[in-house]
Amino acid sequence: xxxxxxxxxxxxxxxxxxxxxxxxxxxxxxxxxxxxxxxxxxxxxxxxxxxxxxxxxxxxxxxxxxxxxxxxxxxxxxxxxxxxxxxxxxxxxxxxxxxxxxxxxxxxxxxxxxx
Amino acid sequence: xxxxxxxxxxxxxxxxxxxxxxxxxxxxxxxxxxxxxxxxxxxxxxxxxxxxxxxxxxxxxxxxxxxxxxxxxxxxxxxxxxxxxxxxxxxxxxxxxxxxxxxxxxxxxxxxx
Numbered sequence: 138x139x140x141x142x143x144x145x146x147x148x149x150x151x152x153x154x155x156x157x158x159x160x161x162x163x164x165x166x167x168x169x170x171x172x173x174x175x176x177x178x179x180x181x182x183x184x185x186x187x188x189x190x191x192x193x194x195x196x197x198x199x200x201x202x203x204x205x206x207x208x209x210x211x212x213x214x215x216x217x218x219x220x221x222x223x224x225x226x227x228x229x230x231x232x233x234x235x236x237x238x239x240x241x242x243x244x245x246x247x248x249x250x251x252x
Numbered sequence: 253x254x255x256x257x258x259x260x261x262x263x264x265x266x267x268x269x270x271x272x273x274x275x276x277x278x279x280x281x282x283x284x285x286x287x288x289x290x291x292x293x294x295x296x297x298x299x300x301x302x303x304x305x306x307x308x309x310x311x312x313x314x315x316x317x318x319x320x321x322x323x324x325x326x327x328x329x330x331x332x333x334x335x336x337x338x339x340x341x342x343x344x345x346x347x348x349x350x351x352x353x354x355x356x357x358x359x360x361x362x363x364x365x
Contacts, residue, residue: 170351181254182295182342182356189351228295232351239308240285240354244294 139164141231141243149249150219158214158246160229166190171205171212172230176245182228188212219250255279258343258357266365270331273360277324277345283307284326285346285354286318290339301326302348333364 140163150156162171173185186196188205196203200217216223229243255278265271277284286298297310301320312318315333320326330337340361344354 172353174356180340181358182344184254184353184355187351187353230354240297240300242287242295242297 139166139169139231139233139239139241141229141241143227143229143243143246145246146244147247147249149251151251152221153218154250155215155217156219156248156250158216158227158229158248160212160214160243162210162212162229162231164231164233166233168233170232172232173203173212173214174228174230174242175225176228177222177225185214216248219248221250221252224248224250254355254357256343256345256355256357258341258360260360261358262361262363264363264365265333267333267335269333269364270329271333271362273328273330273341273343273362275326275328275343275345275357277326277343278355281345281347281355282324283346283348283352284320284324285344286312286326286328287342287344288339289342289359290336293339295342298328330362335364338362338364 142161169190171188175183202215204213226245226247228245232240257276259274282303285300287295298312299318300308315331318328340359342359344356346352
Protein backbone atom coordinates (compact mmCIF):
# COMPACT_ATOMS: atom_id res chain seq x y z
CA UNK A 138 0.00 0.00 0.00
CA UNK A 139 1.11 3.52 -0.67
CA UNK A 140 1.76 5.87 2.19
CA UNK A 141 2.97 9.43 2.70
CA UNK A 142 4.40 10.66 5.97
CA UNK A 143 4.89 14.26 6.95
CA UNK A 144 6.38 14.04 10.40
CA UNK A 145 6.27 17.78 11.08
CA UNK A 146 2.77 18.63 12.20
CA UNK A 147 3.43 22.33 12.74
CA UNK A 148 6.37 24.61 12.09
CA UNK A 149 6.77 28.24 13.08
CA UNK A 150 9.48 30.45 11.65
CA UNK A 151 10.18 34.15 11.59
CA UNK A 152 9.96 35.95 8.28
CA UNK A 153 13.07 35.63 6.09
CA UNK A 154 14.12 32.36 7.65
CA UNK A 155 14.55 29.32 5.43
CA UNK A 156 12.34 26.34 6.21
CA UNK A 157 12.26 22.75 4.96
CA UNK A 158 9.15 20.61 4.99
CA UNK A 159 9.81 16.89 5.06
CA UNK A 160 7.98 14.24 3.08
CA UNK A 161 8.71 10.52 3.17
CA UNK A 162 6.79 8.10 1.01
CA UNK A 163 6.29 4.35 0.65
CA UNK A 164 5.41 2.54 -2.52
CA UNK A 165 6.17 -0.76 -4.22
CA UNK A 166 5.79 0.75 -7.66
CA UNK A 167 8.84 1.61 -9.72
CA UNK A 168 6.91 4.30 -11.57
CA UNK A 169 5.15 6.82 -9.42
CA UNK A 170 4.59 10.53 -9.08
CA UNK A 171 5.03 12.93 -6.22
CA UNK A 172 3.25 16.21 -5.67
CA UNK A 173 3.14 19.15 -3.29
CA UNK A 174 0.02 21.17 -2.60
CA UNK A 175 -0.52 24.35 -0.59
CA UNK A 176 -3.67 25.13 1.38
CA UNK A 177 -3.64 28.77 2.55
CA UNK A 178 -6.00 29.99 5.28
CA UNK A 179 -8.61 30.78 2.63
CA UNK A 180 -8.99 27.00 2.18
CA UNK A 181 -8.36 26.28 -1.47
CA UNK A 182 -5.84 23.64 -2.49
CA UNK A 183 -3.18 24.83 -4.87
CA UNK A 184 -0.99 22.49 -6.91
CA UNK A 185 2.70 23.44 -6.59
CA UNK A 186 4.82 20.78 -8.26
CA UNK A 187 4.91 17.28 -9.72
CA UNK A 188 7.94 14.99 -9.87
CA UNK A 189 8.29 11.66 -11.69
CA UNK A 190 10.03 8.76 -10.01
CA UNK A 191 12.59 8.49 -12.78
CA UNK A 192 13.62 12.13 -12.59
CA UNK A 193 15.69 12.89 -9.51
CA UNK A 194 16.72 16.33 -10.62
CA UNK A 195 16.06 18.93 -7.99
CA UNK A 196 13.88 21.82 -8.97
CA UNK A 197 13.89 25.47 -8.07
CA UNK A 198 11.11 27.91 -8.67
CA UNK A 199 11.76 31.32 -7.19
CA UNK A 200 11.99 30.94 -3.43
CA UNK A 201 10.75 27.34 -3.61
CA UNK A 202 12.96 24.31 -4.16
CA UNK A 203 12.35 20.59 -4.03
CA UNK A 204 14.81 17.82 -3.23
CA UNK A 205 13.84 14.36 -4.43
CA UNK A 206 15.96 11.43 -3.18
CA UNK A 207 14.85 7.93 -4.14
CA UNK A 208 17.49 6.38 -1.91
CA UNK A 209 15.73 7.75 1.17
CA UNK A 210 12.21 7.87 -0.34
CA UNK A 211 12.00 11.54 0.41
CA UNK A 212 10.67 14.56 -1.44
CA UNK A 213 11.42 17.59 0.69
CA UNK A 214 10.29 21.14 0.08
CA UNK A 215 12.35 24.18 1.04
CA UNK A 216 11.14 27.75 1.18
CA UNK A 217 13.95 30.28 1.14
CA UNK A 218 13.53 33.64 2.81
CA UNK A 219 10.03 32.80 3.99
CA UNK A 220 7.26 35.38 3.88
CA UNK A 221 4.04 35.76 5.83
CA UNK A 222 2.11 34.80 2.68
CA UNK A 223 3.77 31.39 2.83
CA UNK A 224 1.72 30.59 5.94
CA UNK A 225 -0.40 27.61 4.96
CA UNK A 226 -0.81 23.89 5.31
CA UNK A 227 1.38 22.01 2.88
CA UNK A 228 0.50 18.54 1.67
CA UNK A 229 2.77 16.04 0.01
CA UNK A 230 1.05 13.45 -2.19
CA UNK A 231 1.88 10.26 -4.07
CA UNK A 232 0.20 8.75 -7.11
CA UNK A 233 0.77 5.51 -8.93
CA UNK A 234 0.89 5.25 -12.70
CA UNK A 235 -2.45 3.53 -13.07
CA UNK A 236 -5.03 6.10 -14.05
CA UNK A 237 -4.18 8.16 -11.00
CA UNK A 238 -5.69 5.70 -8.59
CA UNK A 239 -4.32 5.64 -5.10
CA UNK A 240 -3.66 9.36 -5.05
CA UNK A 241 -2.57 9.50 -1.45
CA UNK A 242 -2.00 12.64 0.59
CA UNK A 243 0.17 13.02 3.64
CA UNK A 244 -1.34 14.51 6.81
CA UNK A 245 0.04 17.95 6.04
CA UNK A 246 2.43 20.37 7.75
CA UNK A 247 1.06 23.66 9.07
CA UNK A 248 3.61 26.41 8.46
CA UNK A 249 3.28 29.69 10.29
CA UNK A 250 5.55 32.49 9.21
CA UNK A 251 5.64 35.24 11.80
CA UNK A 252 6.41 38.86 10.90
CA UNK B 253 -8.83 29.58 -10.75
CA UNK B 254 -8.44 25.79 -11.05
CA UNK B 255 -11.32 25.42 -13.48
CA UNK B 256 -13.13 23.01 -11.17
CA UNK B 257 -16.50 24.27 -10.00
CA UNK B 258 -18.19 23.07 -6.84
CA UNK B 259 -21.64 24.03 -5.68
CA UNK B 260 -22.87 25.05 -3.25
CA UNK B 261 -20.08 26.80 -1.38
CA UNK B 262 -21.82 26.48 1.95
CA UNK B 263 -24.53 24.16 3.16
CA UNK B 264 -26.18 24.11 6.56
CA UNK B 265 -28.58 21.31 7.33
CA UNK B 266 -29.94 19.28 10.19
CA UNK B 267 -29.09 15.79 11.35
CA UNK B 268 -30.90 13.06 9.48
CA UNK B 269 -31.19 15.08 6.30
CA UNK B 270 -29.83 14.35 2.83
CA UNK B 271 -27.74 16.68 0.67
CA UNK B 272 -26.17 16.62 -2.76
CA UNK B 273 -22.87 18.24 -3.59
CA UNK B 274 -22.08 19.00 -7.20
CA UNK B 275 -18.81 19.18 -9.09
CA UNK B 276 -17.97 20.22 -12.62
CA UNK B 277 -14.46 19.16 -13.62
CA UNK B 278 -12.02 21.13 -15.72
CA UNK B 279 -12.65 20.99 -19.41
CA UNK B 280 -11.00 17.88 -20.79
CA UNK B 281 -10.53 16.14 -17.45
CA UNK B 282 -12.02 12.66 -17.31
CA UNK B 283 -11.35 11.78 -13.70
CA UNK B 284 -13.10 13.16 -10.64
CA UNK B 285 -12.09 12.61 -7.04
CA UNK B 286 -13.95 13.42 -3.84
CA UNK B 287 -12.17 14.18 -0.57
CA UNK B 288 -13.40 15.01 2.91
CA UNK B 289 -11.48 17.38 5.16
CA UNK B 290 -12.70 17.67 8.73
CA UNK B 291 -11.60 20.54 10.95
CA UNK B 292 -7.80 20.65 11.17
CA UNK B 293 -7.59 17.24 9.56
CA UNK B 294 -5.96 15.96 6.43
CA UNK B 295 -7.61 14.98 3.20
CA UNK B 296 -9.56 11.74 3.40
CA UNK B 297 -10.08 10.13 0.02
CA UNK B 298 -13.67 9.11 -0.57
CA UNK B 299 -14.06 7.96 -4.16
CA UNK B 300 -12.74 8.37 -7.70
CA UNK B 301 -14.51 8.18 -11.04
CA UNK B 302 -12.97 7.94 -14.47
CA UNK B 303 -15.08 8.67 -17.52
CA UNK B 304 -18.27 7.70 -15.77
CA UNK B 305 -17.04 4.59 -14.02
CA UNK B 306 -16.06 4.14 -10.41
CA UNK B 307 -12.30 3.62 -10.33
CA UNK B 308 -11.28 3.61 -6.69
CA UNK B 309 -12.97 3.73 -3.35
CA UNK B 310 -11.60 5.02 -0.08
CA UNK B 311 -13.14 5.26 3.36
CA UNK B 312 -16.53 6.28 2.09
CA UNK B 313 -19.42 5.59 4.43
CA UNK B 314 -22.36 3.53 3.23
CA UNK B 315 -24.56 6.59 3.82
CA UNK B 316 -22.58 8.37 1.12
CA UNK B 317 -22.78 7.69 -2.57
CA UNK B 318 -21.53 9.35 -5.71
CA UNK B 319 -21.76 9.16 -9.44
CA UNK B 320 -20.27 10.71 -12.54
CA UNK B 321 -22.63 11.58 -15.34
CA UNK B 322 -22.10 11.35 -19.12
CA UNK B 323 -21.21 15.05 -19.24
CA UNK B 324 -18.52 14.20 -16.64
CA UNK B 325 -19.93 16.28 -13.82
CA UNK B 326 -20.18 14.43 -10.54
CA UNK B 327 -22.45 14.46 -7.54
CA UNK B 328 -21.77 13.32 -4.00
CA UNK B 329 -24.86 12.37 -2.03
CA UNK B 330 -24.73 12.37 1.75
CA UNK B 331 -27.69 10.93 3.62
CA UNK B 332 -28.81 10.41 7.21
CA UNK B 333 -26.43 13.17 8.12
CA UNK B 334 -24.72 13.18 11.48
CA UNK B 335 -22.92 15.96 13.31
CA UNK B 336 -19.62 14.30 12.50
CA UNK B 337 -20.23 14.71 8.80
CA UNK B 338 -19.60 18.42 9.14
CA UNK B 339 -16.54 19.05 7.01
CA UNK B 340 -15.14 20.62 3.90
CA UNK B 341 -15.78 18.43 0.89
CA UNK B 342 -13.44 18.85 -2.03
CA UNK B 343 -13.82 17.73 -5.56
CA UNK B 344 -10.76 17.43 -7.77
CA UNK B 345 -10.30 16.55 -11.39
CA UNK B 346 -7.49 15.34 -13.58
CA UNK B 347 -7.02 14.00 -17.08
CA UNK B 348 -6.84 10.60 -15.42
CA UNK B 349 -3.26 9.54 -15.88
CA UNK B 350 -1.03 8.78 -12.92
CA UNK B 351 1.22 11.71 -13.59
CA UNK B 352 -1.64 14.16 -13.77
CA UNK B 353 -1.93 16.55 -10.86
CA UNK B 354 -5.30 16.93 -9.24
CA UNK B 355 -6.92 20.31 -9.64
CA UNK B 356 -9.21 21.12 -6.77
CA UNK B 357 -12.39 23.07 -6.54
CA UNK B 358 -12.90 25.51 -3.70
CA UNK B 359 -14.85 22.99 -1.69
CA UNK B 360 -18.28 22.81 -0.15
CA UNK B 361 -18.43 23.53 3.54
CA UNK B 362 -21.10 21.35 5.10
CA UNK B 363 -22.38 22.13 8.56
CA UNK B 364 -24.73 19.66 10.18
CA UNK B 365 -26.61 21.04 13.19
